Amino acid sequence: MSSEEKKTKQLNFRDVSTCEATIQMLQKAATDGVETAFSRAADMKPCPIGADSACCKHCFMGPCRLVSKDPYSKVGVCGATIDTIQARNFARVVASGGSAHTDHGMGILDVFREVVKGNIQEFQIKDEQKLRDVASSIGIAVAGRSTKEIAVDLYNELEKTYTQVEGEIPFVKRVPPKTLELWRKHGVVPRGAMREIMEIMHRTHMGVDQDYENIVKQCSRTALADGWGGSMVATELSDILFGTPKPLVAGVNMGYLKEDHVNIIIHGHEPLLFEAMIASANDPANLEKAKAAGAKGIQLLGMCCSGAEVLGRHGVPHAGNFLSTEAVIATGAVDAMAVDVQCIMQALSSMSECYGTKFFTTNPRAKIEGAAHIEFNHHTPRESTEKIIAMALDRFKNRPAKIVIPQRRDLGVHGFSHEYVNYMLGGTFRGSYTPLNENIINGRIRGVAGVVGCNNPRVKQDYAHVELVKELIKNNVLVVQTGCSQIALAKAGLMKPDAAVLAGEGLQEVCETVGMPPVLSLGSCVDNSRILIACAEMVRVGGLGNSIADLPVAGAAPEYYSEKAICIGQYFVASGVYTVFGVTFPSVEGTKFHQLLFEGLEELGFGKWGFAKDPIEIAHMMIRHIDKKREALGIMGERERKLFSMEDRRA
Numbered sequence: 001m002s003s004e005e006k007k008t009k010q011l012n013f014r015d016v017s018t019c020e021a022t023i024q025m026l027q028k029a030a031t032d033g034v035e036t037a038f039s040r041a042a043d044m045k046p047c048p049i050g051a052d053s054a055c056c057k058h059c060f061m062g063p064c065r066l067v068s069k070d071p072y073s074k075v076g077v078c079g080a081t082i083d084t085i086q087a088r089n090f091a092r093v094v095a096s097g098g099s100a101h102t103d104h105g106m107g108i109l110d111v112f113r114e115v116v117k118g119n120i121q122e123f124q125i126k127d128e129q130k131l132r133d134v135a136s137s138i139g140i141a142v143a144g145r146s147t148k149e150i151a152v153d154l155y156n157e158l159e160k161t162y163t164q165v166e167g168e169i170p171f172v173k174r175v176p177p178k179t180l181e182l183w184r185k186h187g188v189v190p191r192g193a194m195r196e197i198m199e200i201m202h203r204t205h206m207g208v209d210q211d212y213e214n215i216v217k218q219c220s221r222t223a224l225a226d227g228w229g230g231s232m233v234a235t236e237l238s239d240i241l242f243g244t245p246k247p248l249v250a251g252v253n254m255g256y257l258k259e260d261h262v263n264i265i266i267h268g269h270e271p272l273l274f275e276a277m278i279a280s281a282n283d284p285a286n287l288e289k290a291k292a293a294g295a296k297g298i299q300l301l302g303m304c305c306s307g308a309e310v311l312g313r314h315g316v317p318h319a320g321n322f323l324s325t326e327a328v329i330a331t332g333a334v335d336a337m338a339v340d341v342q343c344i345m346q347a348l349s350s351m352s353e354c355y356g357t358k359f360f361t362t363n364p365r366a367k368i369e370g371a372a373h374i375e376f377n378h379h380t381p382r383e384s385t386e387k388i389i390a391m392a393l394d395r396f397k398n399r400p401a402k403i404v405i406p407q408r409r410d411l412g413v414h415g416f417s418h419e420y421v422n423y424m425l426g427g428t429f430r431g432s433y434t435p436l437n438e439n440i441i442n443g444r445i446r447g448v449a450g451v452v453g454c455n456n457p458r459v460k461q462d463y464a465h466v467e468l469v470k471e472l473i474k475n476n477v478l479v480v481q482t483g484c485s486q487i488a489l490a491k492a493g494l495m496k497p498d499a500a501v502l503a504g505e506g507l508q509e510v511c512e513t514v515g516m517p518p519v520l521s522l523g524s525c526v527d528n529s530r531i532l533i534a535c536a537e538m539v540r541v542g543g544l545g546n547s548i549a550d551l552p553v554a555g556a557a558p559e560y561y562s563e564k565a566i567c568i569g570q571y572f573v574a575s576g577v578y579t580v581f582g583v584t585f586p587s588v589e590g591t592k593f594h595q596l597l598f599e600g601l602e603e604l605g606f607g608k609w610g611f612a613k614d615p616i617e618i619a620h621m622m623i624r625h626i627d628k629k630r631e632a633l634g635i636m637g638e639r640e641r642k643l644f645s646m647e648d649r650r651a
């Protein structure tokens with residue numbers, strides 16, 4: 001036994017995850033002598049200087065490391081201060097995270113263009129109403145015009161989100177006027193994503209922008225080009241092409257793998273591969289082939305954000321979030337896993353090899369050494385999905401003797417969209433955000449929290465997500481969710497209407513009247529744009545202030561790991577939302593840069609960052625902020641006021 005294997009066996013998996021299925025599979029993997037991110041994390045101490053973002057490797061006079069204990073005692077070889085170094089590092093994180101979402105959005109835009117031109121037959125405009133709504137929201141005339149005419153205009157307009165060199169990206173037309181005014185005043189309205197990202201890369205090169213405040217401005221501008229740009233384009237066009245989600249009952253967890261079926265997992269982010277895969281898996285010819293191979297059928301499952309896209313849209317079961325992607329392979333039941341882009345651990349390739357799972361990359365942007373590549377071409381999507389099915393059938397016929405499927409299945413309601421929140425709370429005939437605002441004003445709902453983001457093996461899987469959300473709803477805060485966080489809560493059973501019993505009295509009353517769960521599942525990470533649109537609607541409807549910064553709302557990503565999460569955090573902050581992160585934060589407390597993110601931005605009229613590790617502490621930081629906003633709006637009831645001042649005194 002190698003020392004690796006010994007270490008793996010020593011880990012107590014109950015300490016690293018609260019997901020029962022994952023724990024069971026981690027134990028199996030350890031017995032099988034296979035390592036995972038959990039064991040590797042235990043073995044890999046993070047560099048403390050890097051964790052504080054106190055090092056710079058932007059040129060080859062360095063790398064330069066400043067001591068994070070006394071960060072102003074030293075500068076880099078070029079003279080760069082701790083503030084410059086941290087701001088530049090942060091900016092590059094925002095640029096990378098923003099690139100991921102905007103490039104994803106551009107991939108969807110490419111497909112939309114080809115569909116509009118008639119060059120792709122497999123995909124169509126599925127939701128014409130949404131096409132019209134989105135087009136008119138950015139000033140495109142729709143009355144009396146054909147779908148095609150509107151779609152052509154919409155394509156041309158949305159392309160500017162990326163390529164425009166001057167002016168403002170189209171979706172800023174949806175931003176509340178007061179918020180937009182603030183952005184204009186500070187020069188952070190994005191022109192086009194390509195320009196903003198290029199400018200960040202330029203400005204963070206050695207010897208260019210060496211004023212942390214000026215760098216942070218460009219961080220906001222670039223992040224906004226993601227939230228109100230690339231991500232929003234991804235969400236809206238995916239809805240137009242594949243349908244706007246409507247609440248439906250769907251299942252989450254590994255128990256949806258079926259021993260007697262061919263199991264295929266799609267993991268990654270874009271909905272395109274998955275949509276084509278659904279068509280292939282339902283093709284009678286393939287079902288016949290599966291039967292001939294001795295299977296009862298073909299079971300498709302999603303993981304991470306690809307999974308979140310189709311969970312809400314089509315009710316395809318979801319096998320688990322980011323830290324379960326390796327564990328699921330250890331079941332031995334996965335015949336094929338196909339991935340597109342983002343959040344795909346390289347280790348999945350060797351993991352798959354250990355268990356005989358066929359592992360495929362499909363996107364030319366994302367190949368993995370050792371993995372077979374079956375390229376997905378959006379002009380002929382079925383070509384690759386047919387190949388993947390054939391390979392999965394092949395593996396099914398040669399499955400290893402031992403398969404273990406954790407028997408956990410969690411049903412919940414998924415597929416809320418900003419449009420549906422309208423309809424649900426307002427009713428068919430008076431669909432609007434008015435009832436939501438009314439319930440916030442009358443205090444039944446204290447405020448709204450977005451809890452989103454990843455898993456991170458540096459903290460116990462799902463623990464912070466679940467405890468944070470429970471504490472929020474207990475305090476009458478309505479929670480909206482996306483990404484891996486939403487999967488954590490689905491596994492904990494909170495996406496069921498009867499989870500309302502865990503909510504405070506007021507929220508419980510609203511949930512019971514409407515028949516909705518206290519936690520709403522909104523989709524993938526790019527669907528955080530739905531939260532932005534919901535915020536804009538809340539401002540537009542009135543009674544809760546004039547800008548997003550006035551709303552009694554807050555955001556959190558308590559288990560984040562990715563650069564995308566930081567970019568999301570920055571666009572929420574720049575939009576006016578208090579946003580609290582867990583795990584770690586890439587800055588040194590007490591520096592001017594840290595001060596700007598955690599206080600200064602709010603003083604300028606934006607939102608601000610917060611940080612805490614403990615989920616209950618995060619919840620109360622968010623609740624205090626919500627109460628502060630309620631107080632400012634003059635909607636703090638007597639009962640809440642008492643609680644608020646007590647909390648306040650303690651704080």
Ligand code: NFS
Pocket residue numbers: 269304305321322342343452453454455482483484485524525526561562564565
């Ligand atoms: Ni968001 Fe989705 Fe999950 Fe995090 Fe990764 S899958 S885009 S980055 S880990 S939530």
Ligand code: SF4
Pocket residue numbers: 056057058059060061062063064075076077078079080085206207
């Ligand atoms: Fe060091 Fe300055 Fe070069 Fe960074 S840019 S590595 S601080 S010399």
